[in-house]
Amino acid sequence: MTSGPPGRPSPVPRAADLTRALPTPASPPGARWARLRRRLWASVSSTVVLVAADWLAVLLCLASAWAVRGFVLPALDPSFGPLYPLGTYLVDLYLLLPWILALAQERLYTRRLLFWEEVRYTTRGTSLATLVAIFVIYATGTTAEVSRLLLGSVWVTSLAAIPLARAGAKLLLLRLGWWERRALILGAGATGRQVLERVRHNHLLGYRPVGFLDDDPGKQGSEVDGVTVLGPLADVTKWVRALGVRDVVIAMPRLARPELLRVVARFEGSVESIHLVPDVLGLTTAGVETQDLDGTLLLHMRWNLARTWSRLVKRSFDVVGAMLAGVLLFPLVLLAAVAVRYDTGGPAFFVQDRLGRGGRRFRCYKLRTMYADAAQRLESHLRDSHAARAEWERYAKLKMEDPRVTPVGGFLRRVSADEWPQLYNVLRGEMSLVGPRPFLPGERPQMGVLAQTILKAQPGMTGLWQVSGRNELSFDQRLHLDEYYVRNWSLWMDIVVLARTVNSVLRGWGAY
Incomplete structure (x- = not known):
């Protein structure tokens, strides 16, 4: 395969073009040396x-x-x-x-x-x-x-x-073109799509997916989010050579062990790195570390917020942060409360029961952003719009047209100012600055077995769910992010989430 001079990324040809121009298994020594020089x-x-x-x-x-x-x-x-x-x-x-x-x-x-x-x-x-x-x-x-x-x-x-x-x-x-590493994804199913999405989102990693391989004949020749399914797994070696692939991602967590070994054996010496998405028997990989026990692979599952010292550090951080933020934001909360009162004539604050640590209910404070008859407005809107009903069933929120939200409430939501009164909940020890989403009591059955992990921590004013897409995430995706947070908590993670929250609010990302 010809390529441009070092430093200029060559375009990825279409599958049909590559099929006509595949190299022979024994590439000329000159071509291999040229590729090695470019990589070096x-x-x-x-x-x-x-x-x-x-x-x-x-x-x-x-x-x-x-x-x-x-x-x-x-x-x-x-x-x-x-x-x-x-x-x-x-x-x-x-x-x-x-x-x-x-x-x-x-x-x-x-x-x-x-x-x-x-x-x-x-x-x-x-x-x-x-x-x-x-x-x-x-x-x-x-x-x-x-x-x-x-x-x-x-x-x-x-x-x-x-x-x-x-x-x-x-x-x-x-x-x-010096930071790019071409990658081939084995498996064009849901896991492969997720890998593609994450790699594209984190583009500074430099990985460039150039194709999928999958044994499903119905997928071969089609495109998955703009990336072609080039052929079956048996063709992995020739596509690695044809496309100059340096990384292979095996995104087939349910692939049987003998077949996995056969697939890896085909290209193991042809690429620099192999990335494997493992099957952990239905368990989430949140908080999982690997450990070698004399040749036996162990999976160690962390639960950081179960430690007394971790909770003490987190609580100290919450108290100091809430006091500082409260001093800065108190005048703005008063101003927003006056605006809400003037906008609707109703009470400025909205109080609602939420699930706290251990599943205990607490009264969560927010600035009111909806009309007094919000329930009737929602019921009428969902009855008249099938698209809105489908969106509500998937996200438990409405992204665009929400008839319940007042004009002032819409602005407060975009900048997350409606959640500022929750600093009072943080000082009372009912919430944290960063944590899982504060779930409604009626959502407890939907949380399933993950509730046992998530409800071991205080809910947060913000969290991974807010900086990872917020209301663009499905309910299940939010649950898994919350579980990941509880198992992998660190003070550094809280600092990062707070910094990313400010960035998300300034951009108005995912706020509805």
Whole structure:
């Protein structure tokens, strides 16, 4: 298969074109060497660009801190004396090499991670580099030159600068074609579609699905969300070679073990990575870790919020966060309450029973966003519109035309301001800033066995369900996200969810 020069992504041909131009099983040595050179060039270039992005990000943080400390602070307070030239600090900090080495130690130049997962590792790496720099400065006696204020400023600003620089570098690498890895998905069923959707959503990972393979004759030759089902599983080797595939995703969790081994044996030496979506006997993979017990694979299921220490840390975070947010938002809540009262003439607040931790009911507070006769309006609308009824049965919400919502209520919902009074529930210990969705008592039967896990935690003002599509998700999808949260909770996850919630609210994503 011919290809453009290194750095320029070649288009993926159609299945019919590739069928006529498949290479023979023994590709010419020259073609194989050319492909290896292109891959080596892309790999080395990607690493160099990422290292440069990290180094420039730290340099920018150092230069900014140096400028503020050397020019802004002395102008405000004459007690701040002059600084050494910027080059002196670069030499004292060993040209910022501790930061690059710390990020390399976190394997951030050899693996591909989701954005927020990468933020966690860059935070750990930059923190380690800062501690190393402080130790070296004290050990070498250069504390008079490099102040703690300067290093602290570099550390704080680099927490945001490095992830953003890396994201920008990856976008550049994708445009150049150096970050792209072609992937083939085995299995065009529901699992394969889910893999395709997740890969496309997280495009900075660089994976490019170029085709499906499936043994179902009815699917072969068709397209799944714009990606062609190229043929049966038996053709995996020739398609790997024809398309220059580097990653194969086996998205057939119910494939029998003997058949799985035969499929893997066909291409195991032809690709760099094999990704397997496992079958865990109907159990969710939320919170599952693998462990090798002398050759026996064990699946370890976590339940982080079952730990007393985890709940104590989370509660402390909730109290501090709710108090700070309450001080900032209290005037806005009063203003919104006056607007609601003026809009409808009814009460400004809406109180409803919800399921709390352990299934106990509590009174959940919200700003009222619906008319007083909302139930009658909904019943009439669902009776007149079959599309609205189908949407209600799937999502338990109406996305577009909801006759129950007032004009002011629609605005409050778009910015999630109707949920601000729930800070009172957080301070009372009935809710958390981040957690599972607060379910209605009538929804308990629909939750099924997952209720036993989800109701072990306080419901949240926001959660994974809100930053992963919110009302665009089905009821079952929300349940699985809530279970994942309870099993995999960490303080870092709460911080990430809160940050993503602000972003979702500003974009008005999924708010109805």
